[in-house]
Amino acid sequence: GAGVSQSPSNKVTEKGKDVELRCDPISGHTALYWYRQSLGQGLEFLIYFQGNSAPDKSGLPSDRFSAERTGGSVSTLTIQRTQQEDSAVYLCASSLAVGGGGETQYFGPGTRLLVL
């Protein structure tokens, strides 16, 4: 597709369950980013990938959060044993490169996660 896509668009889950969020970046973009956004708030950086490797995982809130990227394309963000405070919009973005002029990020529509 032409843009970044994310699935599901909405997810309601029970506390303690695991969830998996998916991101399809723009074709040819080597860098992929995950952000979390609480209602009406700014963007909280979680993790980014350069190819399949994740040079910066500094934003992951706890060890319940993990992400992987395979084939330099699709990425999944997994949240284990979800808690109510995990409820937020999870945004994915991709860019041609991390820096060097190709760093402009393009965002997907987000996955709205609600943990009951």
Next chain:
Amino acid sequence: GQQLNQSPQSMFIQEGEDVSMNCTSSSIFNTWLWYKQDPGEGPVLLIALYKAGELTSNGRLTAQFGITRKDSFLNISASIPSDVGIYFCAGATMNRDDKIIFGKGTRLHILP
């Protein structure tokens, strides 16, 4: 780590008014980006700036890359209801390995 200071945090204006918001940093940036996020959507790129002093317009939007390379502003002229949303600035340093960083956003509200 590097931080962007974006202000104001929120604005309440009347339709038709002009709007101005800005971002400052203690670091020198070589790219400034401005995004807008509509309610329920992901941020969308409005304007990208790559050169110090650059002034770029996109319709009613005008953005400038500060001469010091440490600041940028975004102006919206003659605001309309669809301008409502959150505006984010973002900046990238000279380091090829540094990811861009985002400001905390300016929430624009238009009063009826």
